[in-house]
Amino acid sequence: MKKIYLLLASLLLTTALAAQNPTAYFMEGSTMRSQFNPAFAPLRGYINIPVLGGMDLSLNGNVALDNFLYPRNGRLVTLLDSSVSSAEALGTLKKNNLLGIDARVNIFGIGKFTKNHKNFWSFDMALRLNEDTNLPLSLFEFLKRGQEGSIANVGVSTESYLEAAFNYSFPLLNDRLYVGIRGKFLAGLARASVHYDQFDVSLQPDRWAVTTRGTMEITADGTSVTPNPETGTFEVNDLNFKPRKPAGYGFAVDLGATYDILPNLQASLAVTDLGFINWSKKGTVAGVSTQQTEFTGVTIPDDGSDPTPDFDLEMLKFNQTESKNLSRMLRASINAGVEYEVWKHRVGIGLLYTARFWEYTTMHNLTGSVNFHPVRWFTLTGSYSFLNNRGSSVGLGLNLCPGWINFFLATDLLVTRHTPQWVPISQSAANVTLGIGIPLGRRSHRIAAYVREGDRK
Amino acid sequence: MKKLFFVLLCGACATACVDNDYDLGKVDTDNIAIGDETSCFEAPLAEISVSMTEINSDNNIRIDEIFNEADIWLPTQLPDQDDNGRFVYVQRLLNDQAYRNDNLLPLLIDEMVTNPDKLDKVADLLQAKYYTSFSELLPGVSQQEFKSAFVTVFSTNETLRELLAAQVRTLANDYLATLDVNMDDLSYAIDRIDLSDDVINMLADNLDPAETPDPKNTLHLAGSIDNRLPVTLQISPSFPPTQVIFTPTTIAANTDANELPETRLQADDLRTIVRGITVNIPLVLEKYYPGKGFGDSLSEEESQVVIHLHLIKRGALKFDL
Numbered sequence: 001m002k003k004i005y006l007l008l009a010s011l012l013l014t015t016a017l018a019a020q021n022p023t024a025y026f027m028e029g030s031t032m033r034s035q036f037n038p039a040f041a042p043l044r045g046y047i048n049i050p051v052l053g054g055m056d057l058s059l060n061g062n063v064a065l066d067n068f069l070y071p072r073n074g075r076l077v078t079l080l081d082s083s084v085s086s087a088e089a090l091g092t093l094k095k096n097n098l099l100g101i102d103a104r105v106n107i108f109g110i111g112k113f114t115k116n117h118k119n120f121w122s123f124d125m126a127l128r129l130n131e132d133t134n135l136p137l138s139l140f141e142f143l144k145r146g147q148e149g150s151i152a153n154v155g156v157s158t159e160s161y162l163e164a165a166f167n168y169s170f171p172l173l174n175d176r177l178y179v180g181i182r183g184k185f186l187a188g189l190a191r192a193s194v195h196y197d198q199f200d201v202s203l204q205p206d207r208w209a210v211t212t213r214g215t216m217e218i219t220a221d222g223t224s225v226t227p228n229p230e231t232g233t234f235e236v237n238d239l240n241f242k243p244r245k246p247a248g249y250g251f252a253v254d255l256g257a258t259y260d261i262l263p264n265l266q267a268s269l270a271v272t273d274l275g276f277i278n279w280s281k282k283g284t285v286a287g288v289s290t291q292q293t294e295f296t297g298v299t300i301p302d303d304g305s306d307p308t309p310d311f312d313l314e315m316l317k318f319n320q321t322e323s324k325n326l327s328r329m330l331r332a333s334i335n336a337g338v339e340y341e342v343w344k345h346r347v348g349i350g351l352l353y354t355a356r357f358w359e360y361t362t363m364h365n366l367t368g369s370v371n372f373h374p375v376r377w378f379t380l381t382g383s384y385s386f387l388n389n390r391g392s393s394v395g396l397g398l399n400l401c402p403g404w405i406n407f408f409l410a411t412d413l414l415v416t417r418h419t420p421q422w423v424p425i426s427q428s429a430a431n432v433t434l435g436i437g438i439p440l441g442r443r444s445h446r447i448a449a450y451v452r453e454g455d456r457k
Numbered sequence: 458m459k460k461l462f463f464v465l466l467c468g469a470c471a472t473a474c475v476d477n478d479y480d481l482g483k484v485d486t487d488n489i490a491i492g493d494e495t496s497c498f499e500a501p502l503a504e505i506s507v508s509m510t511e512i513n514s515d516n517n518i519r520i521d522e523i524f525n526e527a528d529i530w531l532p533t534q535l536p537d538q539d540d541n542g543r544f545v546y547v548q549r550l551l552n553d554q555a556y557r558n559d560n561l562l563p564l565l566i567d568e569m570v571t572n573p574d575k576l577d578k579v580a581d582l583l584q585a586k587y588y589t590s591f592s593e594l595l596p597g598v599s600q601q602e603f604k605s606a607f608v609t610v611f612s613t614n615e616t617l618r619e620l621l622a623a624q625v626r627t628l629a630n631d632y633l634a635t636l637d638v639n640m641d642d643l644s645y646a647i648d649r650i651d652l653s654d655d656v657i658n659m660l661a662d663n664l665d666p667a668e669t670p671d672p673k674n675t676l677h678l679a680g681s682i683d684n685r686l687p688v689t690l691q692i693s694p695s696f697p698p699t700q701v702i703f704t705p706t707t708i709a710a711n712t713d714a715n716e717l718p719e720t721r722l723q724a725d726d727l728r729t730i731v732r733g734i735t736v737n738i739p740l741v742l743e744k745y746y747p748g749k750g751f752g753d754s755l756s757e758e759e760s761q762v763v764i765h766l767h768l769i770k771r772g773a774l775k776f777d778l
Contacts (some may be wrong), residue, residue, distance in 0.1 A: 071478035075485040082490035082663075082773050146492040148772060205499035205767045295652065297766070300645045300736070394699035419479040 020102065020272075021058060021431035022367035023383040023395030024410040026339055026350040028447075029376075030399050031111065031406055031437050032056065034122065035104070036335050037256035037270035038170045038180030041120035043376060043450065044405050045441030053434040054106030054126070059364055061099040065419070067092050079144070086144045093137050096153065100132035100358050102331075109437070111167070112300030117445035119170045126165070130331050130360045131158035139199070148203045155195035159279060159328065162187040162246070162255045167254075168398070171446075176251070176260045178446070180270075181253060188248030188277040190220035191328065202294075209294035216318055219284040221247040225320060233317040239285060247284075264341040273330040274370035280385055282324045287318025332357050339371070345449035346374050365429075367395075376450040377402045381410065385429065393429045406437040480500040490773035491659070497769050498708070498770040500652075502678070505645060505736060507762040509751065512686070512740070514637040520686070528747050529582045530629040532564035533575065535747070538754065541710050542749060547688075547742040550633045557630050566622045567627060569611065576611060580604040587628050594620050617697045638750035643738040655776075657731055660768065661724035663775035674772030676727060680717035683763040684708045687749030695765070696734045699726045699741040708762075710746050719769060727768070738764070 025036050030045040032054045048054060069076055072083045078091040104126050111122030133156040141147050164187075169180030196214035222242030227234040252275020258268040339350035348371035356363045369383040381397035397410030410433040417425045424430050445451050464745035492498070493580065512520040527550075535543035549556040569576045583591065584604040591598075598606045601775065610617045678701060684690065689710045694717075695702040701720060708715040722730075 056603065065479065069479060069481075069484065076481070076483050077485050078489065079489070080489045080776075081485070082775075086493055142604075143491055144493075146496055146498055203498060206501050206765065208500055244497060295501060297503045298647060298650050299501055300505045326573055342460060415474060417476050418476050419481050420475055420477060421481045423479075423481065425479050445489045 002352045004037075014281050015388065016038045018353065020055060020356075021335065021395070021397075021410050021412075021433040022333070022352050022354060022365055023369070023381055023397040023412060023431065024056075024408070024433045025335070025337060025352045025367070026348060026369045026371045027397045027399045027408060027410060028348075028371070028373055028379045029401040029406070030379075030408040030410075030433075030435065031109065032181065032408065032433060032435050034111075034120075034167055034169070034182070035254075036272070037180040037258065037268050037337075038167050038254045038272075039256040039258045039268065039270065040115070040180070041169055041178075041444055041446065042406070042445075043109065043146040043275055043401055044406070044439045045120075045444045046110070046437040048106055048109035048124075048437040050108055051105060052434070052436045053109050054104070054124075054433075054437075056102070056433045058102045059099070059430040060128070060149045061097070061363075061428050062094050062096045062363075063092075064224075065423055065425050066259045067097070067190065079140070090137065090140060090146050093140055095137050096361065097135045097140075098132065098358070098361055098363070099135075100356075100363065101130065101158075102356075103129040106435070107162075108442070112440060113442040113444060115442075116444050118167070118175065122167045124165050126163045127160070128163050129158070129160045133157075134361075137301065146203065146245075147172070148201045150279075151199035151201070152197055153195075154199060155193065157191075157193040157195070159191035161248075161250070161275070162189060163252075165252070165254075169256075172452065175446070178258045179188050180256045182272075184252040184254070185273040186250035186252060186273065186277050186349040188276065188279055189246060189248065190217070190218075190243070191248075191277075191279060192216070207294060207296050210291065210292040211293075212289065214289045214318075215287070216289070217284060217286045219326070221245050223247075223283050223285050225285045226430075227320055231317070233289075233319055234287060235317055247282075248277045248279035250327075250330075251275050256335075264345075264390070266339050266341075268335070268337045268339075270335045271331045271332060276329050277325050279326045279328060281323045284326065285321040286321045286323050286420035288321050289316070289318045292329065302369050320419075323450075336357050339369075345447065348410055377445075383412070385412070393424075393431075395431065397433075401439065403439060406435070406439050408433065408435050410434075460722050468699070487694070489776045490663070491776065492773040494772055496771070496773055498774060499661075500656075500768045500770070501644065502766045502768050503647065503728075503764075505738075505764040505766070507643060507738075507764070509761050511643060512761065513641050515639045515641050516637050517641075518637050520640070520688070524745060524747070524751070526632060527636060528587075529578050529748050530632055532561060532566065532568045532573070532604075533748065534564060534568065535565065536560050540745075541689075541712070541744075542746050544710075544746045547636070547638055547745050551638070556635070557627075558626070561633075562626045562629055565648075566625065568626070569622070572619075575765055576608055577604075580607045580611075583607060583625075585664040586762055589622060590628060591621070594624060618673065639744045640740040640742065641741065643736075645736045645738075647675040647730075647734050647736065649733050652731055657727060659774040659776050660770050661727045663773065664724050665772075667721075675770075676722045676724075677719035677771070678703075678726075678730075678766060679719040679769050680764060680766040681713075682708050682715040682717060682765070683713040684710060684715060685761050686710060687746040687751065688742050689744035689746075690762075691743050692738055694736060694738045696726075696730060696736055699729050699734065701726050701730075705741075707743060710744065711749060717764075717766075722768075738763060 020041040031042045031046045033040045068079050070084050077122040107125040109124040113120050123166045126149040136153050163184050165182050165184040166431035170176055171178050198213040200211040202209040222245050224240050225234045225238050254272040256270030260266050330393045334355045337352040339348050341348045350369040352367040354365040367383050371381045373379040379399040385393045393412040394415050396414050399408040412431050416427045517520050588600045588603050595606055663674050664676055665674045687710050688709045691705050693703050693705040703720050
């Protein structure tokens with residue numbers, strides 16, 4: 001039984017803070033904006049400061065911290081604590097409780113406008129990490145009530161890869177339409193998935209029985225495993241890692257466009273992370289865990305012919321299966337936005353729809369945004385996001401791009417109730433986007449209101 | 458100035474939104490539990506099968522043999538009856554002379570007069586075992602001639618019938634009063650019970666102390682007994698070296714799922730039980746149902762009594778991460 005908790009804890013622990021921050025979508029000048037839509041461009045060329053040049057950490061899901069932790073008489077306890085009633089704990093959970101992470105850390109980035117100040121190219125290298133977890137309500141019903149039943153679709157999937165991308169955007173239709181494309185070469189670092197599609201529990205007075213069926217796959221260069229010679233099974237602890245090179249390679253594209261419907265009304269649409277990584281067979285360890293354990297009590301007198309097995313769940317022990325090459329699609333996103341500018345392009349009102357395709361579900365996000373950019377080097381953005389049709393988060397964003405620095409920060413953690421560790425308590429999303437770069441080369445002439453006579457030719 | 462104000466506003470806002478009740482550095486996982494005060498979990502523990510050959514008197518007479526002769530001495534139509542049929546109180550047979558002489562034996566004699574089969578069975582028993590007791594009443598009758606002579610005289614000679622009946626009553630009374638029904642305790646050793654420590658800890662870690670009034674978290678041993686014998690039993694299983702003992706419980710004859718009342722366990726009791734115990738089962742025979750038989754169709758090795766033991770945990774299952 002302890003193994004169930006270890007599995008649950010490991011699933012939750014692997015979900016730490018970390019997609020795309022919707023507050024940053026309409027933040028003009030941000031060098032990271034083209035990650036939402038390759039047709040976007042900053043207001044000036046840049047070269048990023050390594051690592052700090054662009055960090056994007058996002059946590060999204062349909063549950064929040066206060067679904068799992070409860071203050072009780074000065075203590076902070078989990079929903080499994082005896083002081084938390086079943087009704088209270090289970091009442092706030094969904095049928096499928098989803099937690100997803102996207103993390104992006106820019107390692108190197110450079111971008112420039114061409115001579116016409118409108119065509120823009122950039123090259124970026126970034127470390128990407130995706131993770132998503134699904135914990136079905138039936139799992140918590142079992143843990144909280146001790147209620148027998150069938151639990152399915154418990155799993156966690158994560159992957160990490162390096163991305164080297166070249167982006168190019170250019171105008172068409174007399175500058176009303178901008179089209180952008182980003183080609184990405186991907187080097188897979190590691191991936192892992194653990195999924196249980198069956199976890200049946202029977203707790204009858206004359207028979208306790210558990211039937212589980214799960215699979216796991218881990219891919220990383222130099223991964224090997226030495227199963228226990230007695231049992232033939234292995235656990236995660238038995239895995240050895242000696243990574244020296246990527247464990248897979250892939251390719252992806254981002255496609256995007258912006259279109260000025262009216263002089264002050266712009267629509268944008270992009271599909272990002274449309275691609276795959278082919279993970280190598282050589283660095284993959286795969287296993288299957290099928291457990292059928294039952295306890296009906298000891299039989300007396302024992303005829304000695306059929307020893308009773310220990311009632312000990314070994315659902316985290318796997319029998320190794322044949323590894324094979326595996327192609328995995330990236331977690332693609334669709335971003336569709338519309339922004340209307342008023343007051344001589346000093347205030348913009350935007351609406352963004354995002355769909356992100358996770359392993360276990362597709363997350364939908366609708367964000368309303370008000371964007372102040374009284375001068376071209378300063379943008380302040382406020383946003384409100386609806387996650388999966390429910391109110392979720394208030395975000396604030398700031399972009400500063402005077403002549404000597406390009407700095408942007410956007411988060412929805414600032415005005416939400418959060419823990420001393422800055423984890424939102426009731427909000428099911430957390431986003432932090434940060435970047436520092438050095439302006440480089442020509443300024444953008446895509447926005448007429450920002451064009452100055454003194455701009456460098 | 459405006460920038461400073463903005464920074465201060467953001468700082469104040471961020472600080473104001475910190476909820477120290479949710480300090481992740483102070484997460485307490487000491488009281489992780491499955492279920493709550495209203496939960497009840499039942500887990501199987503053991504099944505004890507008792508065959509006919511194991512149920513013996515303290516003189517090592519098998520239970521079916523004990524009642525073979527008693528079946529002949531007892532009238533077919535017994536005065537007491539319940540849902541299971543007509544029966545005799547076994548302990549009153551031993552200790553209540555009036556019960557034997559006034560309630561049972563007159564019925565035996567009456568049946569011998571009216572029922573030739575009963576007379577025949579009694580005559581067979583007398584010929585085989587008690588022939589010498591009738592030498593004065595039936596002089597010159599050899600053992601081979603005894604049955605025929607006894608049946609003829611008992612059926613036709615009213616004067617002698619009374620004398621023969623008196624002797625029969627004496628013999629029956631003597632036998633029934635000394636019926637060998639002091640049963641040996643059943644005893645079984647259990648080396649260990651294969652429940653993992655995790656499961657044991659969950660069951661035993663958060664039990665309320667014995668002295669707690671109105672306890673919520675308790676552990677009990679309970680069970681049921683299938684009894685295929687034509688005998689109602691009183692049993693009170695104990696589990697040395699623990700002090701756990703069931704209160705004496707009556708187990709109805711020829712009935713499945715007789716309930717054993719719950720007896721409360723403490724954590725140490727459970728830990729001792731799974732490490733290995735002896736199960737002692739004293740048997741007291743209460744009622745015997747003649748004619749229900751000890752199952753000719755049942756083999757000697759077939760279980761006559763099956764005791765199912767299980768654990769009942771009330772309140773949440775405790776678990777420490």
